[in-house]
Amino acid sequence: MVAQKDQIFEHVDMETSDWKPTACILCECNCGLEVQLGGEDGRRLVRLRGDKRHPISRGYACEKPHRLDHYQNANDRLTTPLRRREDGTFEAIDWDTAITEVAARLGAVKEAHGGESIFYYGGGGQGNHLPGTYATATRRALGSRYRSSALAQEKTGEFWISHRMMGSITRADFEHCDVGLFLGKNPWQSHSIPRARVTLREIARDPDRTLIVVDPRRTETAALADIHLQVVPGGDPWLMSALLAILIETDGIDHDFLAEHAREGDLDTVRQAIAAVDIADACARAGVEEALVRQTAAAIAGANAFASFEDLGVQMSPGSTLVSYLHRLLVFLTGSVGKAGTHYAPTTLADIASGAVKRNSPVMDAPLVGGLVPCNMIAEEILTDHDARYRAMIVEAANPAHSLADSQRMREALGALDTLVVIDVAMTETAKLADYVLPASSQFEKAEATFFNFEFPNNAFQLRQRLLDPVPGTLPEAEIHARICEALGAFNDDDLAPLREAAAQSMEAYGQAMMMRVLSNARLAPLAPVILYRTLPLPDEAREGAVLLGIVLKAALSGADGLAAAGFDGPPMVAAGKLFQAILENPAGVVYSKGEWKGAGPWIKTADRTLHLALPDMLEAWASTLSQEPTRDDAFPFVLSAGERRSFTANTIMRDPAWRKKDPHGTLRISPDDAQSLGVVSGDPVRVTTKRGSATVPAEVSDTMRPGHISLPNGLGLRYPDGDSMPATGVAPNELTASEDRDPFVGTPWHKHVRARLEAVAAS
Ligand SMILES: Nc1nc2c(c(=O)[nH]1)N[C@H]1C(S)=C(S)[C@@H](COP(=O)(O)OP(=O)(O)OC[C@H]3O[C@@H](n4cnc5c(=O)[nH]c(N)nc54)[C@H](O)[C@@H]3O)O[C@H]1N2
Ligand SMILES: Nc1nc2c(c(=O)[nH]1)N[C@H]1C(S)=C(S)[C@@H](COP(=O)(O)OP(=O)(O)OC[C@H]3O[C@@H](n4cnc5c(=O)[nH]c(N)nc54)[C@H](O)[C@@H]3O)O[C@H]1N2
Ligand code: SF4
Ligand SMILES: [Mo]
Numbered sequence: 001m002v003a004q005k006d007q008i009f010e011h012v013d014m015e016t017s018d019w020k021p022t023a024c025i026l027c028e029c030n031c032g033l034e035v036q037l038g039g040e041d042g043r044r045l046v047r048l049r050g051d052k053r054h055p056i057s058r059g060y061a062c063e064k065p066h067r068l069d070h071y072q073n074a075n076d077r078l079t080t081p082l083r084r085r086e087d088g089t090f091e092a093i094d095w096d097t098a099i100t101e102v103a104a105r106l107g108a109v110k111e112a113h114g115g116e117s118i119f120y121y122g123g124g125g126q127g128n129h130l131p132g133t134y135a136t137a138t139r140r141a142l143g144s145r146y147r148s149s150a151l152a153q154e155k156t157g158e159f160w161i162s163h164r165m166m167g168s169i170t171r172a173d174f175e176h177c178d179v180g181l182f183l184g185k186n187p188w189q190s191h192s193i194p195r196a197r198v199t200l201r202e203i204a205r206d207p208d209r210t211l212i213v214v215d216p217r218r219t220e221t222a223a224l225a226d227i228h229l230q231v232v233p234g235g236d237p238w239l240m241s242a243l244l245a246i247l248i249e250t251d252g253i254d255h256d257f258l259a260e261h262a263r264e265g266d267l268d269t270v271r272q273a274i275a276a277v278d279i280a281d282a283c284a285r286a287g288v289e290e291a292l293v294r295q296t297a298a299a300i301a302g303a304n305a306f307a308s309f310e311d312l313g314v315q316m317s318p319g320s321t322l323v324s325y326l327h328r329l330l331v332f333l334t335g336s337v338g339k340a341g342t343h344y345a346p347t348t349l350a351d352i353a354s355g356a357v358k359r360n361s362p363v364m365d366a367p368l369v370g371g372l373v374p375c376n377m378i379a380e381e382i383l384t385d386h387d388a389r390y391r392a393m394i395v396e397a398a399n400p401a402h403s404l405a406d407s408q409r410m411r412e413a414l415g416a417l418d419t420l421v422v423i424d425v426a427m428t429e430t431a432k433l434a435d436y437v438l439p440a441s442s443q444f445e446k447a448e449a450t451f452f453n454f455e456f457p458n459n460a461f462q463l464r465q466r467l468l469d470p471v472p473g474t475l476p477e478a479e480i481h482a483r484i485c486e487a488l489g490a491f492n493d494d495d496l497a498p499l500r501e502a503a504a505q506s507m508e509a510y511g512q513a514m515m516m517r518v519l520s521n522a523r524l525a526p527l528a529p530v531i532l533y534r535t536l537p538l539p540d541e542a543r544e545g546a547v548l549l550g551i552v553l554k555a556a557l558s559g560a561d562g563l564a565a566a567g568f569d570g571p572p573m574v575a576a577g578k579l580f581q582a583i584l585e586n587p588a589g590v591v592y593s594k595g596e597w598k599g600a601g602p603w604i605k606t607a608d609r610t611l612h613l614a615l616p617d618m619l620e621a622w623a624s625t626l627s628q629e630p631t632r633d634d635a636f637p638f639v640l641s642a643g644e645r646r647s648f649t650a651n652t653i654m655r656d657p658a659w660r661k662k663d664p665h666g667t668l669r670i671s672p673d674d675a676q677s678l679g680v681v682s683g684d685p686v687r688v689t690t691k692r693g694s695a696t697v698p699a700e701v702s703d704t705m706r707p708g709h710i711s712l713p714n715g716l717g718l719r720y721p722d723g724d725s726m727p728a729t730g731v732a733p734n735e736l737t738a739s740e741d742r743d744p745f746v747g748t749p750w751h752k753h754v755r756a757r758l759e760a761v762a763a764s
Pocket of ligand 4: 150154
């Protein structure tokens with residue numbers, strides 16, 4: 001096998017091959033992989049490589065999935081349900097006991113305080129979104145109304161702004177852009193766009209294309225860029241202001257596009273707001289040369305196709321929602337929607353990226369973007385004597401005791417619940433606090449999929465099939481939720497019998513029975529996911545895909561664009577049947593939607609079908625930000641980015657530190673100037689202190705860092721068994737963060753902007 005450093009293009013004849021199709025579970029790209037199983041028991045993922053047949057990744061894979069066996073065969077896999085004893089230790093219990101007691105405990109909470117006091121967190125990580133779909137049945141059976149997930153500490157600001165301005169989210173086509181901008185994003189390491197390194201290299205190499213990166217660190221992506229705006233941490237609102245002001249000053253906006261699509265009067269309102277920007281002052285505050293900002297504005301204004309992507313560097317920094325707004329102004333003012341190489345609204349199968357606000361949270365009255373409670377408020381919604389507080393929680397495929405701000409407070413909140421149920425594959429930081437831990441089969445021991453399907457013009461979905469039998473003692477989430485719903489008495493065999501009979505006749509009969517007996521029955525409709533799972537006859541290796549029949553039907557009924565063009569045509573039932581069949585028949589992924597670039601019009605889904613450029617609350621926040629003096633805190637002179645994506649980080653999916661081929665301890669990156677003032681060299685221990693906590697970590701002196709800026713990696717500080725001990729590797733970033741440091745609009749955290757101080761520690 002000839003393996004290049006970060007991608008493998010090799011053809012394989014599936015008919016005769018022992019390479020099996022699957023996908024990478026370590027980031028949202030979910031690149032298609034092929035795997036060879038081996039080892040003494042045949043259960044090791046011995047060789048992995050990119051799968052050329054995957055419609056989006058087309059053979060691409062980075063360095064991380066080659067070591068996925070550290071996930072599948074980790075030493076801390078759970079193999080039996082656990083119940084907490086009075087003294088805080090756990091005892092193993094059988095599944096029947098576990099399900100009966102979990103249903104009884106949650107049922108009692110519902111009885112005493114109402115089902116809405118049962119909170120649901122998670123539902124899926126980077127590689128597994130089916131648990132969350134089955135959990136909707138359990139939630140409905142319990143009457144649970146409030147939920148959240150990691151999206152409510154990163155993307156809700158962007159979704160909310162996009163929804164208000166355009167009525168839909170946007171993504172960008174970097175493959176065909178001639179000017180590409182990454183704002184607080186390091187795709188070389190974090191990916192999020194297909195085949196990231198290939199695409200980045202192509203843009204960088206081509207003299208006619210321009211790669212622009214806004215980042216305080218000279219990241220791997222910034223090092224490739226034509227223009228690197230090395231902004232001061234938190235300086236983005238000023239930088240974006242300057243860019244917009246230069247665009248207006250130089251008349252770099254797309255008048256035709258705006259005349260056609262912008263709401264009447266909005267452009268004038270926005271122009272007035274921009275007129276208040278003092279360009280030189282804004283550049284100075286952002287810490288970037290005005291000449292470079294002018295060069296950037298000229299490149300963007302002159303682009304045939306401008307693509308851009310904002311991520312955690314701005315979404316987890318002060319002014320995050322404002323920056324999401326200013327970023328969209330840049331996209332819309334330059335008319336960068338609706339042509340190849342610009343922005344588009346993806347056709348998704350399941351709506352995981354909604355920006356709509358339909359109600360507020362019960363205690364803090366916070367607006368719930370996409371129905372999600374802001375993560376930084378969850379502890380506050382528990383640690384109160386408010387009647388409507390959350391009393392119980394189900395956490396599934398997430399690790400909030402580690403991943404949410406202020407771990408100390410999060411532990412306190414989880415401890416204050418009447419009942420905490422955790423569904424996971426490993427004994428995580430959150431599982432350790434649970435009353436019941438339910439062990440899930442791994443993502444290679446069941447059928448799995450994600451709804452991170454955001455591509456255009458061809459959009460693909462992959463139902464990965466089961467590669468291995470479940471480890472004894474574990475169950476797929478579909479089975480866990482079906483059993484909980486049964487134990488709650490939500491449905492019984494009599495409800496299922498007609499569906500089973502219909503299934504024995506034909507798919508048509510089954511579809512009819514589903515429509516007549518389940519979807520039009522108020523009691524059973526909410527349980528459709530687990531009823532599908534219990535009754536749809538599927539081969540073992542695809543069994544957990546049952547819920548997708550409901551999901552594709554919903555997509556077909558809502559008239560999702562592009563399904564017919566991809567061959568899934570006919571009335572909704574027929575189209576859905578064809579698509580479901582295709583999903584089962586193409587375990588390496590299938591194109592479910594094909595589109596064409598037709599201008600911005602079809603994607604503008606606001607009520608009046610215009611782009612809303614002037615959002616009064618954002619204009620107000622902008623004006624007040626521009627008039628603010630930069631804040632300083634001499635007690636905490638550094639800005640810590642707590643949770644950087646590096647070569648071997650993958651949230652907390654990979655717990656085994658032996659996985660990491662680079663940076664084994666998770667260093668603190670610091671600029672040469674700061675290291676010199678502190679008197680430290682690479683490898684020396686330093687103590688980093690914030691208002692919430694303190695940790696000691698080896699320094700890595702790096703000329704990629706701006707003075708005053710330091711960073712720690714994401715996903716470290718996990719304890720993992722090593723013989724009889726459970727040592728921790730690296731620093732858990734959220735021991736250092738505070739939940740009140742969050743965006744005023746949507747409550748997203750400022751994890752990339754944590755005030756800190758540093759001291760050298762004498763090596764012992
Ligand atoms: N290797 C790896 N890849 C991953 C993940 C992983 O854990 N490991 N996680 C996945 C997930 S869940 C996500 S959400 C994405 C996140 O992907 P990214 O957002 O790219 O990840 P980060 O490294 O957290 O932050 C990006 C950059 O923001 C910069 N930054 C810090 N402060 C500021 C600022 O004030 N302004 C600007 N403009 N930039 C700033 C940092 O220097 C950093 O380079 O990555 C995904 N991909
Ligand atoms: N300070 C700081 N905090 C951050 C960030 C940061 O940059 N800085 N980044 C944030 C971001 S963007 C994200 S997305 C979150 C991620 O944080 P979380 O949403 O908490 O998710 P993960 O760390 O990915 O944890 C996934 C969990 O799923 C479990 N798991 C794996 N496979 C299965 C399975 O098949 N079934 C079940 N039931 N469980 C399984 C894993 O063991 C793990 O416990 O972290 C956030 N926290
Ligand atoms: S980590 Fe992300 S980019 Fe790398 S192979 Fe996995 S899915 Fe693809
Ligand atoms: Mo994320």
